[in-house]
Amino acid sequence: MTTTAQPFKRILVANRGEIAVRIIRACRELGVETVQVYSDADRDSLAVRLADRAVCIGPPRSSQSYLNAEFIVSAALIHQADAIHPGYGFLSENAHFAGLCEREGVTFIGPSARVISLMGDKAMARRMAEEAGVPTTPGSAGKLDGVAQARAVAAELGYPVILKAAAGGGGRGMRIVWSENDIATQYTDAAREAKAAFNDDSIYIEKYLRAIRHIEIQVLSDGENVLHLGERDCSIQRRNQKLLEESPSAVLDDTVRTQIGEAAVRLCKHVGYKSAGTIECILDGSTGRFYFMEMNTRVQVEHPVSELVTGIDIVKEQIRIAQGTPLTLAQSDIHLSGHAIECRINAEDPDNGFAPCPGTIQNFHAPGGPGIRIDSHVYTGYRIPPYYDSLLAKVIAWGHNREEALARMHRAISEMRIDGVKTTLPFHLALLRNAQFRRGDVHTKFVEDVLLEAK
Structure with missing residues (x-):
């Protein structure tokens, strides 16, 4: 990764939607100019309106x-x-992409191309975890050679x-x-699905554990100092797509919380990680093991x-790390x-298999009040x-x-208005009112096996 001793003056945002707006706002607080790339379909987007500069990079696809x-x-180089x-x-x-940035002398705000490649190969990442002493689900030692080995x-x-x-990733393959x-x-x-989605048909195998939670x-790592900011429970999913997340988890005790945090730090140190990132684990509800x-x-x-829950601006820290600024916090400073x-x-239309519903928003009202944040x-x-x-x-x-x-979430969802298209607001209200969810008694199949089946 290319780094500099001086703060960035201008950052190009290579994304769209709410995360582009989020990055632009972080840059503005840091006093950094932004260049927003956009497709023809996003010409009137909020990110384009908020950025200091904007450049069209192609058609909608x-x-x-x-x-x-x-x-x-090229856009980053042209706009300096x-x-x-x-x-x-x-x-x-x-x-x-990360490697191309490195070769052209533009800092990629993320880990090095080597680390992305290493951890992007799920079978290799599993091996790295084992080397770092992080528990892994029983499974194959690496990629499978074919059906016979899988059997x-x-x-x-x-x-x-x-x-x-x-x-x-994302449930594909x-x-x-x-x-x-x-x-x-x-x-x-x-x-076949893996080949279509990732241009790589490599497969590995693990024991399938039921009634698990996604933790x-x-x-955050500056290459020397590695911190963990606690856990997020992402067990509310549909077809491996997250719908609701929370921190801290309602089921982790302090012992397991410490163990899983320390394991994440060990893995980051083992692979030489430098940036913001996330270690994803499963928690076996029957044994309490992760x-x-x-x-x-x-x-x-x-x-x-x-x-x-931590008071730390992760996006700003990610930017500071990329420009070569060391983290100023120690693990003892992190409190949830x-x-x-x-x-x-x-x-999406929850009553029609969550089918996408593009269209024009006729009225948008964002909720507010104590404890509510909207990223949109x-x-x-x-x-x-x-x-x-x-x-x-x-x-x-x-x-x-x-x-x-x-x-507070129930209040916010109840008063939010997005008219003109179908949205998942009604689904979230039903979820928030579900007694089993409110008790924290959920797993990764809860939405499909319990919530949707009850309708």
């Missing part, structure tokens, strides 16, 4: 705009940007097992296999919940205060493009405890 690494780096912030998604975990490893592990794309009769078909399907640890799942080498969608919950509000890029009259992720806003509620955070 992301493959011709937000995923065009060469165009983005010191650095590029990739946000999340798109090119944020693309080793080629042999599955027989040793015992069914059910889960097949995962080595280059994957994942298949649960319940019996030997299905292993060949599921392997072929997983490899992740936020980390296992490493993967690492996200970028800022997460759900980073605000960690910001609210209160409880934070985030609801992702998407332009939409406004009344905004036209939602059909080409990208359907996320409209993140509502984040903070309270002195989980009960207060839940009450």
Whole structure:
């Protein structure tokens, strides 16, 4: 990674939507100018309006705009940007893009291309975790050679097992296999999906654990000092896509919380990590044991919940680290205060299989009041493009405890208005009113097996 002893003067934002707005606001507080890239579909976006400069990099299709690494780096060079912030998604975990930035002398705000490549290969990341002494789910030692090896490893592990794309993420290239009769078909399907999504059909296998929780640890590292900012519980999911996150988890005791935080720090030190990042784990509800799942080498969608309980601006720290400024905090300075919950509000129809609902927002009213934060890029009259992720806003509620955070979130969701398109607001109200969820008695299949089945 290219670093400088001087603060950045200008940063190019290589993303769109709410995360682009979030980055621009952080830069403004730091006194850094911004250059916002945009596609033709995002010409009237809030990010374009807020940035100091804006440049169109292509047509609506992301493959011709937000995923065009060469165009983005060229825009940074033309506009004399010191650095590029990739946000999340798109090119944020693309080793080629990070390497291109390095070669052209533009700082990539994230880890090095080497580390992205290392941790982006899920099978290799699993090996790194094992070397660092971080528990991993029982599974294959690396990538599978084919169906025959998959069948042999599955027989040793015992069914059910889960097949995962080595280059994957976001639930793509994942298949649960319940019996030997299905292993060949599921392997072929997983490899085909992985090839289409990541241009890599490599697959590895793990024991499938039921009734698990998804726990992740936020980390910050300047290359020497590695900090963890506590955990986020991301168990409320549908088809491996997160819908609600909270910090701290309602089920971790202090012992496990310390263990999982220390494990995340060990792994970051082992791979030479430098930036903000997240170590994702699963928690086996039947045993209380946690296992490493993967690492996200970028800022997460759900980073605000960690910001609210720690008081640390993760995006600004990420920028400071990239410009060569050491962290000024020690682990002993990190304390979790209160409880934070985030609801992702998407332009989707919950009554129609969560189908995307692009269109024009006729009226947008953001909630407010004590303990409420809104991260969004939409406004009344905004036209939602059909080409990208359907996320409209993140509502984040903070309270002195989980009960207060839940009450504030329920109030906020109840008063929020997004007219003109279908959204997931009704889904979140139903979730927040569910007694089992309010008790914290959930798992990663809770939405599909309990909440939606009850409708």
